[in-house]
Structure formats: C-alpha cells, structure tokens
Amino acid sequence: MTISEISPTASTAVKPTSVAALERITFDYGAERVLEDVTLSIEPGDFLGIIGPNGSGKTTLLSVLLGLRRPTQGGVRLFGTDVAAFRESHRIGYVPQKATAFEPRFPASVFEVVISGRVRRAGLGRRFGPADRAATLDALHTVGMQDVRNRLIGELSGGQQQRVFIARALVTHPDLLVLDEPTVGVDIEAQDRFYALLRALSLQGTTLVLVSHDIGVVAREVTRLACLNRRLFFHGEPGEALRSGALDNLYRANSVVVTHDHHHHGRSSRYA
Amino acid sequence: MPEILQYGFMQRALLGGLMIGTIAPVMGVFLVLRRLSLIADALSHVALAGIALGLVAGVYPFAIALLVCVSGAIGIERLRTSGHLQGDAVLAVFLSGGFAVAVVLISVGRGFNVDLFSYLFGAITAVQPSDLWLILGMGLCVLSAIVLLYKELFAITFDEECARLQGIPVDRINLLLTILTSLAVVIAMRITGVLLTSALMVIPAVTAVRLARSFRATLLLAVAASLAAVVSGMVAAYYFDLATGGAIVLFAIVLFAASFLLRRAR
Numbered sequence: 001m002t003i004s005e006i007s008p009t010a011s012t013a014v015k016p017t018s019v020a021a022l023e024r025i026t027f028d029y030g031a032e033r034v035l036e037d038v039t040l041s042i043e044p045g046d047f048l049g050i051i052g053p054n055g056s057g058k059t060t061l062l063s064v065l066l067g068l069r070r071p072t073q074g075g076v077r078l079f080g081t082d083v084a085a086f087r088e089s090h091r092i093g094y095v096p097q098k099a100t101a102f103e104p105r106f107p108a109s110v111f112e113v114v115i116s117g118r119v120r121r122a123g124l125g126r127r128f129g130p131a132d133r134a135a136t137l138d139a140l141h142t143v144g145m146q147d148v149r150n151r152l153i154g155e156l157s158g159g160q161q162q163r164v165f166i167a168r169a170l171v172t173h174p175d176l177l178v179l180d181e182p183t184v185g186v187d188i189e190a191q192d193r194f195y196a197l198l199r200a201l202s203l204q205g206t207t208l209v210l211v212s213h214d215i216g217v218v219a220r221e222v223t224r225l226a227c228l229n230r231r232l233f234f235h236g237e238p239g240e241a242l243r244s245g246a247l248d249n250l251y252r253a254n255s256v257v258v259t260h261d262h263h264h265h266g267r268s269s270r271y272a
Numbered sequence: 273m274p275e276i277l278q279y280g281f282m283q284r285a286l287l288g289g290l291m292i293g294t295i296a297p298v299m300g301v302f303l304v305l306r307r308l309s310l311i312a313d314a315l316s317h318v319a320l321a322g323i324a325l326g327l328v329a330g331v332y333p334f335a336i337a338l339l340v341c342v343s344g345a346i347g348i349e350r351l352r353t354s355g356h357l358q359g360d361a362v363l364a365v366f367l368s369g370g371f372a373v374a375v376v377l378i379s380v381g382r383g384f385n386v387d388l389f390s391y392l393f394g395a396i397t398a399v400q401p402s403d404l405w406l407i408l409g410m411g412l413c414v415l416s417a418i419v420l421l422y423k424e425l426f427a428i429t430f431d432e433e434c435a436r437l438q439g440i441p442v443d444r445i446n447l448l449l450t451i452l453t454s455l456a457v458v459i460a461m462r463i464t465g466v467l468l469t470s471a472l473m474v475i476p477a478v479t480a481v482r483l484a485r486s487f488r489a490t491l492l493l494a495v496a497a498s499l500a501a502v503v504s505g506m507v508a509a510y511y512f513d514l515a516t517g518g519a520i521v522l523f524a525i526v527l528f529a530a531s532f533l534l535r536r537a538r
C-alpha cells in the first residue's frame with residue numbers, strides 16, 4: 001500500500017515532493033492518547049504555523065515529525081524518505097521548546113554551542129574545519145549574536161539564548177526549519193526582528209514550521225495554519241481558519257479535553 | 273637528579289600518576305555536567321569487588337577488577353537507560369553491592385589484608401612495572417577515544433536531543449563513555465585508592481567548570497588542576513610519608529577552594 005492510497009481523512013494529499021508528511025499518526029504516552037489520526041503534509045516553501053492549547057500535542061507532533069519519537073501508529077516521511085531511514089539530518093534545523101532549559105552553569109561558549117549543530121556534517125572522528133567555523137560565524141551574524149560568540153551561553157539573557165539556538169539550527173543551512181515556541185520571553189522588538197528573519201528565510205526557499213501561542217502574529221506571518229488539539233482540527237489558509245470558526249472549535253474542544261484527560265506541566269492555560 | 277626521582281618505584285608512580293591525572297578529570301568533566309558524579313564512586317566499589325575476587329582466586333587482581341568493572345558499567349548503563357529506575361538509585365545499588373561483595377570476599381580469604389589496604393587507600397609503592405604498562409596503555413586508549421569523539425561528546429553532553437536529531441549514535445557513545453569511565457576508575461584506583469578515585473575525577477572538574485570560559489578550556493583547566501594536585505600530592509606523600517591518595521585529593525581541594533576566591537575576585 002502506498003501512502004497516497006491510505007488517506008481518507010487527509011486534508012491535503014501527500015505528494016512525493018513533500019518536505020514532510022505525517023500519515024494517520026497516532027501517538028500514546030502510555031495509556032494517554034496525545035495525537036489521534038493526524039495527517040498533515042508540508043510542501044516546499046510552506047510557512048506552516050501550528051497552534052493549539054497547552055498540552056494539545058504540538059511538541060509531541062514535532063518530535064514525531066523529526067523522528068525523535070516513534071508514533072504508535074502511522075508513518076512519517078521526510079523529503080520523501082521514511083523517517084527511520086532518513087540520514088540527511090543537515091537538511092533539518094530544530095529549535096526545541098526547552099532549548100534554554102540547559103544546565104545554567106554549563107561551561108560552553110556561544111560559538112561552541114552553535115558549531116555543535118554541525119557535528120554530523122563534519123563527520124565522525126573528524127575535527128571541525130574552516131567550513132564549519134565559517135558557517136558558524138555566518139549563522140551568528142544572521143541572528144545578530146556575533147559579538148557575544150565568546151561569552152558563556154549561561155551568561156546571556158533568555159532572549160539572546162533563544163537566538164543562539166536559532167543560529168545552531170541554521171548552521172547547516174537547513175531546507176526545513178522547525179521552531180517550537182521560539183518567541184517565549186523575547187521582547188517585542190526582538191520578536192519583530194525574529195519574524196523579519198523568518199520572512200527572509202522563507203523568501204530564500206526555507207520551509208518553516210512554527211509552533212506558537214501568538215495567534216494574531218502567526219495568522220499574519222504564515223502561509224499555512226494547522227490547528228491541533230490531539231486531532232488536527234484545521235489545516236489550510238490562515239484567513240480561512242479565522243472565517244470558518246476553526247479556532248473557536250479548537251479551544252472549545254480544549255475545554256472538553258480538560259475535564260477528561262488533560263494534564264499539562266503545571267502551567268496555566270492561556271485559554272482557560 | 274632530585275632524590276625523589278632516583279627510585280624506580282617513584283618514577284613509575286609519577287609516570288602513572290601523570291597519566292591518571294590527565295584522564296581522570298576529563299572523564300570527570302563529562303560526568304559532572306551530566307549529573308553522574310556518583311557513577312565513578314559506584315564503579316570504584318564494583319572494581320573493589322573485582323580486586324577482592326582476584327586476591328581470593330590468586331589471579332592478577334588488576335585484570336579481574338577491569339573485567340568486573342566494565343561489566344558493572346555496562347549493567348549500570350543498561351539499567352539507567354531502561355527508564356525503570358531512577359539513575360541515582362541504580363548507582364546506589366551498584367555502589368553498596370560492590371562494597372558488600374568485596375567485604376564478603378575479604379572475610380572469606382583473611383590472608384590478604386595488607387594488599388587490600390593498598391587498593392583501598394592507594395600506595396605510592398604499589399605501581400609494579402606490569403601495572404605501569406597497563407596504566408599507560410589503557411590511558412592512551414581512553415585519551416584517544418576522547419580526542420576522536422570530542423565534538424560528539426560535547427553535543428551529547430550539552431543537548432542529547434539535538435545530538436540524536438543529527439543522527440549521532442547517542443546510545444552507543446554513552447555506553448562507550450561509561451566503559452571509558454570504568455577504565456579510568458580502575459587505573460586511577462592504583463594510586464588514589466578505591467575510596468578517593470571519584471574525588472580525583474570530580475574535584476578538578478568542578479574547579480574547572482567554575483572558572484573556564486569555554487568547554488575546551490574547562491577540559492584543559494581540569495587536567496591542569498589535576499596534574500598539579502597529583503604531582504604535589506605525590507611529592508608530599510614521599511617526603512612526609514603520607515597516604516598518597518589522601519594527599520592528592522587534599523591538594524585538589526585546595527585548588528577548588530582557590531577557585532572560589534578567584535571567582536569572587538573577578
């Protein structure tokens with residue numbers, strides 16, 4: 001059976017050229033079903049925003065997409081290759097939600113953190129070469145952090161650290177950049193710069209996936225919007241999502257989930 | 273030549289000490305940053321069980337200790353990553369388990385108290401020529417593995433998930449690191465003794481973590497602090513007839529205390 005044959009609930013047909021394709025993904029943490037029958041494809045040049053309440057499975061969806069967790073059911077393809085066989089990791093950049101949750105006194109310089117994104121690119125048993133260092137400086141320039149490259153990572157502010165982790169994700173010039181709530185704790189001005197950077201990357205042809213709670217900004221910036229709350233409520237143009245009332249459904253669904261089986265990490269939902 | 277260098281046993285002790293003083297703190301930096309400082313303690317007690325076994329069986333204890341310690345390391349890593357138990361609980365079981373086995377074996381074979389004493393507390397005269405070759409050989413293995421895998425080890429230590437995403441063989445490298453740690457423990461034990469091995473790994477490492485401005489500098493500084501402690505400890509032990517391991521660790525603690533003053537002065 002090919003992937004295109006088994007997509008009765010697909011909102012978008014999966015094409016072989018898709019940057020990433022999730023096919024009927026279900027994911028359980030033990031007995032808790034976190035994702036249910038999610039089918040989603042990301043096409044080259046898409047700027048996909050993913051929104052959903054706390055605990056709705058956004059981070060889990062990304063980790064399944066990136067091959068960090070195996071789905072309970074369903075298949076994942078990256079650049080046309082099954083995720084288990086995918087080896088071109090340099091084509092993917094990832095800024096995790098918990099990136100800034102490292103050990104605060106970790107003795108690593110900003111430069112060392114960013115170049116660590118190129119470990120696989122440099123090759124096992126090899127040292128970093130001039131190309132790796134040049135790419136690292138380049139990525140630091142892109143996020144405006146070149147002047148602090150010799151500082152300890154733990155000495156930077158949260159927003160600065162976030163930019164360093166974006167640089168680490170960019171250091172292999174990825175075709176797909178995945179960002180999980182990258183603007184949390186970043187001031188307005190820096191957010192503007194951040195979205196300008198994403199627009200520039202998008203214009204250069206980088207495919208972007210952005211998880212965010214800032215619905216207003218997301219709807220303005222992205223070209224595609226996915227509304228997730230365990231199931232995929234909507235996938236399409238952001239304008240259509242607003243018109244169709246998908247957002248109301250999304251958060252109404254959340255209040256139902258809360259009373260049943262919703263636990264999240266002690267953070268209060270903004271949508272309560 | 274100063275008097276201290278005229279004796280073969282002292283030359284061997286110093287050579288071995290320099291090798292141990294180089295690899296122990298390097299392993300220590302990785303352990304401290306992963307919050308696995310206790311692993312060195314657990315492994316050295318497992319190694320003690322191996323020593324006791326070797327002494328009872330009349331086989332070269334160093335080799336038995338090595339075998340037992342590496343198997344123990346693999347067991348610890350398996351249990352730790354299986355997720356059924358808390359990591360530190362696993363370490364506690366191996367630490368006390370190793371010690372218990374050692375104590376029982378000691379009570380079985382009563383005749384080797386003196387030998388055992390040197391393994392417990394380290395002895396400056398304990399490094400036999402055969403030991404020295406083993407120490408240097410294994411030390412070189414550990415060092416070259418660290419140099420070859422330096423950037424992978426950094427990536428895994430700083431952010432395991434990101435390392436996995438890059439396709440770095442995280443689980444295999446973690447297992448290798450555990451095995452290397454057990455090698456370092458067994459060879460360090462000859463000079464510092466079972467009870468103080470982890471101190472030589474951990475104290476210079478935390479000293480360096482407090483002062484260094486990069487990861488590379490952390491490793492170099494940890495090695496420098498540890499070599500300074502090893503050499504001064506051995507010289508002091510020789511001239512004042514002190515327990516070697518204790519003297520080395522006391523010097524390491526002096527440097528650690530100095531790092532507090534240095535940081536405050538900044």
Ligand SMILES: Nc1ncnc2c1ncn2[C@@H]1O[C@H](COP(=O)(O)OP(=O)(O)OP(=O)(O)O)[C@@H](O)[C@H]1O
Binds near residue numbers: 029056059
């Ligand atoms: N490691 C884990 N083990 C067990 N359950 C988990 C784990 N991680 C997440 N969960 C659960 O899975 C559900 C989805 O979590 P996830 O982190 O994917 O949500 P999210 O949409 O990213 O939320 P947030 O907006 O808070 O980041 C939550 O109910 C959470 O409690």
Ligand SMILES: [Mg+2]
Binds near residue numbers: 058059060180
């Ligand atoms: Mg999340």
